[in-house]
Amino acid sequence: MLTVSEVTKSYGGRTLFEEVSTTFDPGRRYGLTGANGAGKSTFMKILSGDLESDKGGIHTVPNSRMSMLHQDHFRYADAPTRDVVIMGNKRLWAAMKEKEELLEQEMTDETGMRLGECEMVIAEENGYEAENEAEQILDGLGIVREEQTAPLGQLQGGLRLRVLLAQALFGDPDILLLDEPTNHLDIDSIRWLEEFLVDYAGVLVVISHDRHFLNTVCTDTADVDYENIIIYPGAYDDMLTQKVQFRIQQEKAQTTKQKKISELQDFIQRFGANAKKASQAQSRRRQVEKIRVSMSDMKRSNIQRPFIRFDQKRPSGKLALEVDKLSKSFEDNAVLNDVTFTLTRGQKMVVVGPNGVGKTTLLRSLAGIHEPDRGRFSLGHEVSLGYLPQDHEEGLAGGAERTAFEWLYQWDEKATVEEIRGLLGRMLFPSEDADKQVKALSGGETVRLLMSKLTLTKDNLLLLDEPTNHLDLESIRALTEALQKYEGTLILVTHDQCMLEEVADCVLELKSDGSFDFFPGGYVDFLEKTGKK
Numbered sequence: 337m338l339t340v341s342e343v344t345k346s347y348g349g350r351t352l353f354e355e356v357s358t359t360f361d362p363g364r365r366y367g368l369t370g371a372n373g374a375g376k377s378t379f380m381k382i383l384s385g386d387l388e389s390d391k392g393g394i395h396t397v398p399n400s401r402m403s404m405l406h407q408d409h410f411r412y413a414d415a416p417t418r419d420v421v422i423m424g425n426k427r428l429w430a431a432m433k434e435k436e437e438l439l440e441q442e443m444t445d446e447t448g449m450r451l452g453e454c455e456m457v458i459a460e461e462n463g464y465e466a467e468n469e470a471e472q473i474l475d476g477l478g479i480v481r482e483e484q485t486a487p488l489g490q491l492q493g494g495l496r497l498r499v500l501l502a503q504a505l506f507g508d509p510d511i512l513l514l515d516e517p518t519n520h521l522d523i524d525s526i527r528w529l530e531e532f533l534v535d536y537a538g539v540l541v542v543i544s545h546d547r548h549f550l551n552t553v554c555t556d557t558a559d560v561d562y563e564n565i566i567i568y569p570g571a572y573d574d575m576l577t578q579k580v581q582f583r584i585q586q587e588k589a590q591t592t593k594q595k596k597i598s599e600l601q602d603f604i605q606r607f608g609a610n611a612k613k614a615s616q617a618q619s620r621r622r623q624v625e626k627i628r629v630s631m632s633d634m635k636r637s638n639i640q641r642p643f644i645r646f647d648q649k650r651p652s653g654k655l656a657l658e659v660d661k662l663s664k665s666f667e668d669n670a671v672l673n674d675v676t677f678t679l680t681r682g683q684k685m686v687v688v689g690p691n692g693v694g695k696t697t698l699l700r701s702l703a704g705i706h707e708p709d710r711g712r713f714s715l716g717h718e719v720s721l722g723y724l725p726q727d728h729e730e731g732l733a734g735g736a737e738r739t740a741f742e743w744l745y746q747w748d749e750k751a752t753v754e755e756i757r758g759l760l761g762r763m764l765f766p767s768e769d770a771d772k773q774v775k776a777l778s779g780g781e782t783v784r785l786l787m788s789k790l791t792l793t794k795d796n797l798l799l800l801d802e803p804t805n806h807l808d809l810e811s812i813r814a815l816t817e818a819l820q821k822y823e824g825t826l827i828l829v830t831h832d833q834c835m836l837e838e839v840a841d842c843v844l845e846l847k848s849d850g851s852f853d854f855f856p857g858g859y860v861d862f863l864e865k866t867g868k869k
Contacts, residue, residue: 337361337400338383338511338539340565343392345378352378355392356565358558362510365533365540367550367572370560371639372780372808376543379560380404380515383541396511401425403509405517409496413489417479417499420488421470425507428461461507473502476528477521478690494520494691505532514542518549522691523831524868545809547572548833561639572809593627600624641810642784643762644818648796653717656681656797656825657702661711664697671697673850674711679842681716681796684819684826686836686859689846695829696726698846699799702827705730715797719825722795726802726829728782736775740765740785743774748792763788764811779806787815796824804832833859 338360345352352375360366370376381387383394384404396402403424412420423429435454438447458464474484477498479491488496497520504514518526530552533540541558544550550557550572557568557575568575600620657679664672671694679685687695700706702713703723715721725731735743745756760770763784777785783806790798800819804812812832819826819839830836836859843855843862855862862868 337397338541339395340383341392341395343379343382343389343394345375345382345389347378351563353560353565354563357392358565358567360511360539360541360558362539363537365536365542365553365555366567367554367557367575368541368543368560369550369557369572369575369809371810372778372806374560376560377515379565380513380541380543384513400510401427401507402511402513403504403507404513405501405504405515407497407500409488409493409500412499414487416485417488417491418467418470418474418484420499421473421502421506422466424503424505424509425461425466427457428463428466428507431457431461432463432466466507470502470506473505473532474499476525476532477502478525492692498525501529509538511539512536512541514540514544516543516545518544518546518831520691521831523688523833524690526831526833527868545804545807545812546832546834547809547812548837597624597627600627639810640764642764642814644787644791644811644814646790646798646818646822646824647794648824649720649794650718650796651823652681652719652796652825654681655716656683656719657713657715657827659702659711659713662698662701662708662713663710664694664701664706664708670850672701672708672846673852675844675846675852676711677844677854679825679827681825682823683842684822684828684839685842685844686828686830686840687844687846688836688859688862690848693846693848695846696801699723699801699827699829700725703799719797720793720795721797721799722790722793723799724783724786724790724801724803726805728779728786731786732774732782736773738774739771740774740777740781741770744785744788744792747789751792759788759791763791780808780811783807784811797827798822798824799827801829802831803828804830804835 340356340358343356344354368376368380378387382389384402385394412423415423422432431454435451435458438451438454441447462469471481471484479495479498479502483491483495488499491499501517504512517529521529526546526549530549533542533553542553554571557570557572559566559568559575559579568578570578600623604617604620655678659675659677661674661676662672663670663674675698677685687698689695697706701708703721732743740760741756744760745751757767757770765781765784769781774782774785783803787803803815807815812835816835816838819828819835826839828835828839840859842857843859845853845855845862847853855865
């Protein structure tokens, strides 16, 4: 059990949450949700003890073991990957290391007794199965066996973060805190993680911007809003339904109070000067003040949703894109091998496959950034191509010193100042943020700025490479709906399973052996046909 007692935290004069008291129970899996900047990661750090609250405290059952996903893989660079995972159970790892040291010493009675104590700890922590358990977790997260014995520093950056996730999962902790665990995971690894967590019996608190993941894993949702942490029964979609109903009830209550104020003020206006009813009028003035105080006490929601819409200046011809035997290698590594497909106007294709298989390379080739080694592609009649890269610095095209307004204005200098500022406002840039330098923007702000460009240029073929990176759940929902309504042609790379299911009408699967398959039909049909569902 994890108990939160009257926890308050503020930053720069802004209250994130105030006097939060709640309990996280074993066997329940809590999604921690809220807008970007609402305080989710801050609250998680308070739960883990990495950050102190301004007031209140966190309490756990004595001797319970807490595990948290950390991002600092540099401290383990020289350690074998499998050992890094076992280090997730500090008590077990300490006993195993001490045992190794004792076995190198001369055996005495004292050494023998201490060795027995170490053996007892190892047995209690299931240490004799530790290597096997670590290997199984690493297998599930896509770390092949030869990499499991290599030093962590030799692995690619994304794989190192997977190892740290394995470290957090190792050893069946009583409390598990995960902040964005699906980052750097491909879809197969996400699906394995979902199954692993559904079977987890302790207290789970997880932050994720993947709606499908939250709906699959979570039994409850802890929402950071209204300067509070409100726990709703059910997963993310269930929470949204309840939250909307709660807000409607609050608004109805506010309307009722405003109506009551009008009635009281009408009485005061009519009888305020009447000596016989002066006391009644004064009583009603006090009632009005009391109601107004109760109305002002209602906290504002921090949820904001951008308005995203992708239009076309003009439709393309019927044939939008033709790709014929497109191939690309880097040194001796063949990434794309004879990839062939055709898209007609209005088709929406998602590109799927394991990390490193060439999804980004394909989009960069179609965007003209990579020169194919062989093969070709051709754009159809009147096709205008818009590209949102995974590397946001690439998308900003050297505009880091400009303000957000100046950077966006360059893409349509016929637009008025009011039109550009209006577009930025709809994408959640208030007037003061529109004048921030691009290099000072947060990750979420940068993505919204790049999408604002596509809104302005009105291309009829969009290439989007992981557009959900750094976006909160509300922004991802807005983007998903915008892509559903988009009448142009789309090629999309994303790990967001809800977006895949709701947007795609065809699927290109790139495989690790260099082959590929093109599937007409949606993503759910693709999963069923390939037996992956």
